[in-house]
Amino acid sequence: MxxxxxxxxxxxxxxxxxxxxxxxxxxxxxxxxxxxxxxxxxxxxxxxxxxxxxxxxxxxxxxxxxxxxxxxxxxxxxxxxxxxxxxxPITRSNLQLRTFSDADWASDPVTWKSTSGYCTFMGNTLVSWTVKKQSTVSRSSTESEYRALAAATADTIWIRRLLLDFRITLSNPVDIFCDNMSTIALANNSIFHARTKHIEIDQRFVRDHIQQKHIKLLPVSTIDQLADILTKPLSTNRFKVLRSKLTVxxxxxxxxxxxxxxx
Incomplete structure (x- = not known):
């Protein structure tokens, strides 16, 4: 063709x-x-x-x-x-979920909208991944990262509930890895500020699931951020490393x- x-x-x-x-x-x-x-x-x-x-x-x-x-x-x-x-590959391993969330701030040179990317593993098997341009313009990298985190949280909670339909109960919170420390601090902060009012719904959504112990936010270095491959073009060496870590x-x-x- x-x-x-x-x-x-x-x-x-x-x-x-x-x-x-x-x-x-x-x-x-x-x-x-x-x-x-x-x-x-x-x-x-x-x-x-x-x-x-x-x-x-x-x-x-x-x-x-x-x-x-x-x-x-x-x-x-x-x-x-x-x-x-x-x-x-689909490999036999544990059923514990872990998710990686990332965003590339203002990556679109025309609309200046950011790109969200997140992926979820069940044990050693990659079971879900998403690349999506955000619907609104983010005024900071923290805001774009938080919007990606909220979307990743929603997807992770859906997978967690889907496992319940198969009578698989996860005893521990799902680890969600983010490489933006400001985003992690914002998610764990119980005080809302005027500067974050425009993402207050996302903030409450993520924080509620943290308090209910459905998820747990963990920092990850940019080098080890697997979702990086879903948000931007990379050098060939970097691309191959992350592709391998995604088990492709x-x-x-x-x-x-x-x-x-x-x-």
Whole structure:
């Protein structure tokens, strides 16, 4: 479909630097083809968290893709072409949940909205991940991190309740890891300030679950923040490290048939 059967392979689905194109540059794909490819790749993200950020960014331009977006899509396809053997294993381990929450503040240069990313493990198995552009503009990195934390908390509580339907009760709070100390302090602070009034609902929501011992916020260094791969483009070395920590590795391919249609 994309005519890239014999393309050169790349090790990173994203460009780590902004793309500069000529004003008269021609797109790699026309708009209808761009939309068909992105539609197919959205299904692939159900088993490939390593491409979730790239697909999320490209999906925001389906109505009118510019040449740089088609160039980004071409690189993503080249990455997928060289990584069809990757997948997520399901391994036997404990049933304890742990979640990583992160945000990239004002990452969209047009709207200045931030990008939230979070992922949840059950034991050693990755069971949930999300990349989403926030609906409102955050006035600080703490605010953007807190909005991501509230969304991650809601998703974690949903998974916790889903386990109850299977008669699996978690005796300990779910650990949620965040690399922003201001966000952690705000979540544990019982006093509301005028400066945080615009996120008071999120603050109360997270703090209530902390008080009910459903979740526990823990600090994590930026280096060990696994959700970083879901919020921004990374250097190839950093990308590979986090991809490995997400347990994306060489297992039986789950995207071969879909890739044949795309390429």
């Amino acid at each position: 994309a005519g890239l059967q014999n393309c050169n392979l790349v090790a990173n689905p994203c460009f780590s630097k902004p793309i500069v194109t000529e004003t008269d540059a021609q797109p790699c794909f026309d708009a209808p083809l761009y939309r068909r490819i992105i539609g197919s790749l959205q299904y692939l993200t159900l088993t490939r968290p390593d491409i979730a950020y790239a697909v999320n960014v490209l999906s925001q331009h389906m109505h009118d893709p510019a040449p740089q977006h088609t160039l980004m899509l071409k690189k993503l396809i080249r990455y997928i072409k060289g990584s069809t053997e990757l997948g997520i 590795s060489t297992y039986s391919s789950v995207c071969g048939g879909m890739l044949e249609q795309i390429t």
